[in-house]
Amino acid sequence: MAADKRYDVIIIGTGAGGGTLAYHLAPSGKRILLLERGGYLPREKDNWDARAVFVESKYRANETWLDKDGNAFHPGVQYYVGGNTKVYGAALLRFREKDFGEVGHHGGVSPAWPMSYSDFEPYYTKAERLYHVHGQRGTDPTEGPASAPYSYPPVSHEPRIQELCDDFRRLGHHPFPLPLGILLDEEEGKALHNSACVRCPAFDGFPCLVNGKADAQVICVDPALEHSNVELLTGAYVERLETSPSGREVTNVVVRRKGAVEEYSADIVVVACGAINSAALLLRSANGKHPGGLANSSDVVGRHYMRHNCSAFMAISKDPNPTVFQKTLALNDFYFRSGDWEYPLGEIQMLGKTDGEMLKGEAPGWAIWKPEFVLDFMAEHSIDFWLQSEDLPHPGNRVTVNPDGQIVLSIQENNLEGHKRLKAKLEAMLTEIGLHDVLMPRSLYLGKNIPIGGTAHQAGTVRFGRDPKTSALDVNCKAHDLDNLYVVDASFFVSIAAVNPSLTIMANALRVGDHLLDRLGATGS
Ligand SMILES: Cc1cc2nc3c(=O)[nH]c(=O)nc-3n(C[C@H](O)[C@H](O)[C@H](O)COP(=O)(O)OP(=O)(O)OC[C@H]3O[C@@H](n4cnc5c(N)ncnc54)[C@H](O)[C@@H]3O)c2cc1C
Ligand code: SF4
Numbered sequence: 001m002a003a004d005k006r007y008d009v010i011i012i013g014t015g016a017g018g019g020t021l022a023y024h025l026a027p028s029g030k031r032i033l034l035l036e037r038g039g040y041l042p043r044e045k046d047n048w049d050a051r052a053v054f055v056e057s058k059y060r061a062n063e064t065w066l067d068k069d070g071n072a073f074h075p076g077v078q079y080y081v082g083g084n085t086k087v088y089g090a091a092l093l094r095f096r097e098k099d100f101g102e103v104g105h106h107g108g109v110s111p112a113w114p115m116s117y118s119d120f121e122p123y124y125t126k127a128e129r130l131y132h133v134h135g136q137r138g139t140d141p142t143e144g145p146a147s148a149p150y151s152y153p154p155v156s157h158e159p160r161i162q163e164l165c166d167d168f169r170r171l172g173h174h175p176f177p178l179p180l181g182i183l184l185d186e187e188e189g190k191a192l193h194n195s196a197c198v199r200c201p202a203f204d205g206f207p208c209l210v211n212g213k214a215d216a217q218v219i220c221v222d223p224a225l226e227h228s229n230v231e232l233l234t235g236a237y238v239e240r241l242e243t244s245p246s247g248r249e250v251t252n253v254v255v256r257r258k259g260a261v262e263e264y265s266a267d268i269v270v271v272a273c274g275a276i277n278s279a280a281l282l283l284r285s286a287n288g289k290h291p292g293g294l295a296n297s298s299d300v301v302g303r304h305y306m307r308h309n310c311s312a313f314m315a316i317s318k319d320p321n322p323t324v325f326q327k328t329l330a331l332n333d334f335y336f337r338s339g340d341w342e343y344p345l346g347e348i349q350m351l352g353k354t355d356g357e358m359l360k361g362e363a364p365g366w367a368i369w370k371p372e373f374v375l376d377f378m379a380e381h382s383i384d385f386w387l388q389s390e391d392l393p394h395p396g397n398r399v400t401v402n403p404d405g406q407i408v409l410s411i412q413e414n415n416l417e418g419h420k421r422l423k424a425k426l427e428a429m430l431t432e433i434g435l436h437d438v439l440m441p442r443s444l445y446l447g448k449n450i451p452i453g454g455t456a457h458q459a460g461t462v463r464f465g466r467d468p469k470t471s472a473l474d475v476n477c478k479a480h481d482l483d484n485l486y487v488v489d490a491s492f493f494v495s496i497a498a499v500n501p502s503l504t505i506m507a508n509a510l511r512v513g514d515h516l517l518d519r520l521g522a523t524g525s
Contacts, residue, residue, distance in 0.1 A: 007033045008520065010253055010266040012238045012281070015083020016505040017489030018272030019216030019224075020127070024513035026224040028522035033264060034221070034230070035255060037237040037273075038079030041086045041217075047209040048202040050357035059087060059207060066402065068410035073453045075276075075409075081234060082217030083274060084456065085502065089204040089327060090181040090213055091349060092133045092503040094124045096335065097144035099497040103336075106343040107415030108392045110495040114466045114475050117144050123507035128179070131214040131506060135179030142332040155180050156189045158323045161350065164383065165329055167433035178330040178349055181214035181502075199325045204352025233257065240285040241269065243482070247289025250485050268516060271462075272489040272509075275305070279399040279461035279491060280407050282472075295462070295472045295479035295487075302400055304393035305411065306460040306496040309419040310450045312351060314382040315430050321383050326353040334425050335498060345422040346389030346498040354379045383435075385426060389419035390498045393460050411452055457501050462491035476515045477508070488512050 008030035011018045022034055041059060046052035053059060061079045064072045080086045097117040103110040125148050128135075134152040137143070154177030157165055168175045183196035191198045197212025211218050224230045235257055242252040250269040255262045271278045279302040283293040293301050327350045334345035356376035392415050400408045450456075465471025468480035477492050479485040488509050490501050497504075517524045 005262075005264045007031045007264065007266040009033070009268045009270065009516070010035060010264055011270045011272060011488075012253070013083060013272035013274065013277070013489060014081050014221050014232070015216050015272065015274060015489065016085050016502045017509045018270065019082060019085070019220040020130070020506045020509035021270060021272065021488050021513050021516075022224040022230065023130070023220035024510050024524045025516060026227040026230050026525065028517060028520060028524050029227075029229050030520055030522055032224075032230045033266065034224075034232040035236040035238055035253065035264070036081050036232060036234050038081060039234045041078075041080040041082070041207050043209055045209070047207040048200065050202075050206075050355050053087075053206050054358045065407040065409055067452050068408065073451075075453050075455045077274065077276070077455055080217070081221055081232070082215045085215040086207050086217060087205055088213075088215065088456075088502060089352060089500070090131075090215070090502075091327070091330075091500045092128065092131055092179050092181045092506075093330075093499040094144060094507075095120070095497045095499060095504055096142050098336065099495065099499075103344065103495075105390065105392060105415050106417045110390055110392055110497075113494045114464060114471075120504070120507055120511065121145070121147060123511045124503065126510050127503055127506040130510075131181040131219055131503070132183055133179045133181050133214075133503070134177075134184065136177050139174070139176035140330070140332055141174045142335045150179070155182065155184060155325070155328050156186060157328045158189060158325065160321050160323045160383070161326060161329050164433075168331065168429065171429060171432055173331060173333050173429070175329050175331045178328055180327070181219075183212050183214055183218075201324050201353050201355070203325060204327055205358075206352075236262075238273070238281060241271075241281065241294055241485070242285070243287060243289060243294070245289075247287070247481070248483050250294075250482060266484075268484050268486065268519070270486045270488050272487070274489055275458040275461045275491040275493075276399050276407060276409065276455060278487055278489055280401050282462065283399075283401045284405065290481065295481045295485060297481050298469055298472055300395075300463055300470065300472050302461050303395040303398045304460040304463055305397045305399055305409070305458065306391050306393055306493065307411075307450075307455060308457045308496060308498070309346070309389040309391050309413070309416055310454065310457070311387045311419070311423060312450075313385040313387055313423065313426065314354060314378070315385070315435055316378050317381050317383060317435065320380050321353070323353055326350050326384060334422055338421065338425060341421060343418055344390060344498065345418045345425065346387060348422065348426055349386045349388065351384040351386045354382050354384045356380075387419065387422050387426065388498050388500070389415070389422055390496060391415055393463070393495060399461055409452060409455075457490075457496065459490040459493040459496050459501055462487045463494050464492040465494065477512045486512060486516070
């Protein structure tokens, strides 16, 4: 292979995992190649247009996957520099201390991780600083110990959300400011003249037109590329990885770019394509030494897919909710149990403010018979919640690749009782604070479960562990079966907890980055 195609490190995928790792390794001076199937997300007015984003799905991958019965669906994935963080809601929370141990759920057991909270803690602190997480320690009763305060103050509540927060407190609950990765400097609820973020309504699910969101492109990939030893190829789809005859080393990274096949190689190859695409890449790379897929002697690759049990939930009030930036509050009082139940329920968060176009885009069953102006009215009067509970890692919930190379996602929902109870808790709280007095007739609460295409929180398909029989990666996220292959995205999760996944992906990328720097005899960020 020509010397110009040989690198010290190749990183495939530039999202929360790959982008963060690239940032950490960049100052090492090692030759690093980033391969990203997408391009830069175009900066244009449509970034903030709810119709373009939610109805036309303008920024979603133009791809079709199959469910276990062969039905096609359009997955909620985006292929860009920065990966899915280009559209994420940037709620960046740590797993709870107990989430790293075995936790009993109504639907089964959430297994223990091979490492503890204290192993991750220093990296959580670094990831929070790197991704400008705005939050306040000591306000979330379930949070673990932290070695440093947040570097940025919590994002302020607008009056209607402050009122909701006060009401929840009056009931004896412990709402807290949702930790957010955002480039916001504000005073009295207003963005300062030099703040990148302008506190607009287009936060959750939209790309940010003004680069105010702390996404992996803005925070990590762009700064990494300032180092001359780091290169990025966009439009570079990695088709397969080839190994040496012994099967112990990845020798070739086979890329399709601009219709042609190119090959690259490196001392260390890191896969960070997102949990579904990383599993698919390893499965596509099966060869004589790895007949069940690369790094898959354990047969776990593709299995244990998790994505959270989630609902978007609207309380419709008869008074308008004029909040612009709504995603500032969360509540973990039912995270591990409730007064009347001994099992975990999950987390309640605010969502970005719904508008009528989003409702039309999501086209829930009941919306089909609603005239558009009714949907607009409902959105203007809604207070919007995101409920998130843990689903459990079952081997049958899995990613496979069919003979045509198409991704097949098989899911059997599990552990739903806690989620049902979480919804009931929120309903009861809203009724208790008197919101029912201002609801439309019939106290209209609308819950919407996330269908199979809801792949936003995908995780667990290439799990890490100490036993090569039950895990594909070791504790450094190196494949047990190969000497130079790592996986550094949401794939390594053993369980998914009930908090959003990205901060744990970022912290882990920094942790694995330290291991790689040691291995390379170098220093990083
Ligand atoms: C609408 C939405 C809202 C979300 N909100 C939150 C939130 O508030 N908080 C939170 O923590 N998380 C949130 N998430 C989830 C978060 O975005 C993901 O957990 C995170 O981005 C996953 O990181 P990753 O590195 O595993 O994968 P990704 O960020 O998806 O990165 C994978 C990268 O690999 C590239 N790629 C894939 N296959 C190939 C290939 N074969 N060759 C080359 N490149 C490839 C992709 O283009 C992509 O750039 C949200 C996601 C969505 C969609
Ligand atoms: S709220 Fe801030 S970060 Fe979000 S889209 Fe608007 S300007 Fe960008």
